[in-house]
Amino acid sequence: MSRRPTALAVRVPSASDLGSLRLENVPRPVSGPGEVLVAVQAAAVNRSDVLTVRGLMPATTFPRVPGRDFAGVVVEGPADLHGRRVWGCGGSDFGFTQDGSHAELLVVPLEAAVPMPETMSFDDAAASALAYFTAYEALARAGEVSAGSTVLVTGAAGAVGTAASSLAARRGARVIGAVRGSEARAVGQASGLHAVIDTETDDVAAAVREATGGRGVDVAVDTVGGTLLASVLGCLAQGAGVCVISSSPATPIGFDVLDFYRAELHLTGLNTSRLNCRRAAEVLRSLRPGFDDGTLRAPRIASRHPLAGAATAYEKVQDGAGGRVLILPTA
Numbered sequence: 001m002s003r004r005p006t007a008l009a010v011r012v013p014s015a016s017d018l019g020s021l022r023l024e025n026v027p028r029p030v031s032g033p034g035e036v037l038v039a040v041q042a043a044a045v046n047r048s049d050v051l052t053v054r055g056l057m058p059a060t061t062f063p064r065v066p067g068r069d070f071a072g073v074v075v076e077g078p079a080d081l082h083g084r085r086v087w088g089c090g091g092s093d094f095g096f097t098q099d100g101s102h103a104e105l106l107v108v109p110l111e112a113a114v115p116m117p118e119t120m121s122f123d124d125a126a127a128s129a130l131a132y133f134t135a136y137e138a139l140a141r142a143g144e145v146s147a148g149s150t151v152l153v154t155g156a157a158g159a160v161g162t163a164a165s166s167l168a169a170r171r172g173a174r175v176i177g178a179v180r181g182s183e184a185r186a187v188g189q190a191s192g193l194h195a196v197i198d199t200e201t202d203d204v205a206a207a208v209r210e211a212t213g214g215r216g217v218d219v220a221v222d223t224v225g226g227t228l229l230a231s232v233l234g235c236l237a238q239g240a241g242v243c244v245i246s247s248s249p250a251t252p253i254g255f256d257v258l259d260f261y262r263a264e265l266h267l268t269g270l271n272t273s274r275l276n277c278r279r280a281a282e283v284l285r286s287l288r289p290g291f292d293d294g295t296l297r298a299p300r301i302a303s304r305h306p307l308a309g310a311a312t313a314y315e316k317v318q319d320g321a322g323g324r325v326l327i328l329p330t331a
Contacts, residue, residue, distance in 0.1 A: 009065045009103030010310040015055025021311045029107045036077030036113050042126035043067045043101035045317045045325045060096045067100030071125035086113040089129040091275030104329045112277035114284045117291040124298035127324040133280045135163035141268045142243035143219040147172030154178040155223035159299035164221045170295045205234030226251040241266040299324050306331040
């Protein structure tokens with residue numbers, strides 16, 4: 001990329017609707033000590049990016065270039081890193097309090113630019129970064145996952161659901177995927193799943209109990225939340241835990257506290273926007289062997305868009321794209 005004084009970026013001047021997205025020439029980012037400048041080849045549009053534009057992510061400061069994850073090539077920084085393919089994602093930083101990846105160029109702390117697996121494409125890396133970071137942290141909070149344990153993943157057809165299922169299966173766990181309606185057949189054909197439950201037609205707790213011989217699951221990751229969480233709590237074995245990562249607003253649920261404490265269950269939440277890009281880099285580095293050997297797979301990609309089509313990409317995510325939506329700044 002030539003060293004022109006500006007670079008193209010999707011810019012949000014203030015919290016508004018998706019119509020506020022603007023493709024602009026902004027001053028070329030400059031990397032400082034301990035940083036690299038990355039030419040972004042691919043970046044996913046996440047639900048949190050949509051919420052950022054709409055002013056529903058409280059930590060966001062404006063004006064802002066959104067975008068939490070990236071895959072690209074180092075173009076400035078230490079000489080030995082020039083040309084290196086890197087990937088990563090942010091927590092409370094990229095796209096919230098500093099400019100993000102929906103741009104031609106992105107400044108990244110040196111330790112947050114993780115070398116990409118040799119077999120991974122830029123598109124798959126961008127589709128995977130935040131999804132796998134979130135899934136890893138959710139599993140860690142929900143409980144120990146190892147050979148012989150059973151894990152329930154709701155929203156198993158989604159990006160984080162795919163990642164959580166792959167991570168748990170790689171650790172030797174039996175994975176039960178809960179999906180909605182038409183997603184059931186596609187998810188049922190995926191490798192590594194012990195059983196698939198349709199949340200539209202099945203009694204989730206009863207189906208899980210049947211699939212586990214009445215015992216329940218050791219760990220659950222709920223990527224859906226809302227009223228489904230009450231059913232998930234009914235799926236847990238003695239001493240089990242669930243981590244919820246998403247929900248619709250203002251959705252109260254009820255559960256039997258007596259049963260909850262007698263079964264020594266635990267419920268926790270995960271908000272990755274309270275973490276940071278350095279923690280994400282630690283996680284992605286630890287997952288490299290799984291991507292190298294093919295046991296960790298990228299979430300499905302639904303569509304790809306140039307920077308000029310960012311508004312369309314955001315609208316697809318807002319409407320429920322059924323897969324990862326990517327922005328390709330070089331397209």
